[in-house]
Amino acid sequence: MKKVYENLEFAMVGHMKSLLESKGIKCEIRNEGGVSVAGEVPFTQVYPELWVLSNGDVPTAKKFVAEYRETLGKAEVGPAWKCPSCGEEVEGQFGECWNCGAAAPEKT
Structure with missing residues (x-):
């Protein structure tokens, strides 16, 4: 199991999870309730995180995440x-x- 994505906005992590699962990559979100402890611990430790369950899927997932993030930056x-x-x-x-x-x- 390996982390492939994190974002302060839970909605973005959930969206990325849906996209990866549509490609057959099983994953889970961690720190879903992390916002409730923000301020007590460093905010970077409570970001929602997306973890891929099978290590064999990690390279494909990382490549997809990188390509998706690149297309967001190029949106017209x-x-x-x-x-x-x-x-x-x-x-x-x-x-x-x-x-x-x-x-x-x-x-x-």
Whole structure:
């Protein structure tokens, strides 16, 4: 068993677990409740961690995690857009208006 990923945000660790399991790699999350002791111990010791159960799957899991993290850094951000409902200016990475919740206009 080996740790292949950690992140302060539990949701990211859970997402990575789901992605690895969809590839047939069995894993588990440790430190799920670690946030409750944050402040009493160094925060880096309470990060949620993703552990792969079979050592044979570790190289594949590490490669997948690295490739996935690289694609996150390369995600294209579209141009800012104006909300068709309320007229608010919204940054391109958002799919709905922060002000009224209306969906971004379809790209043509």
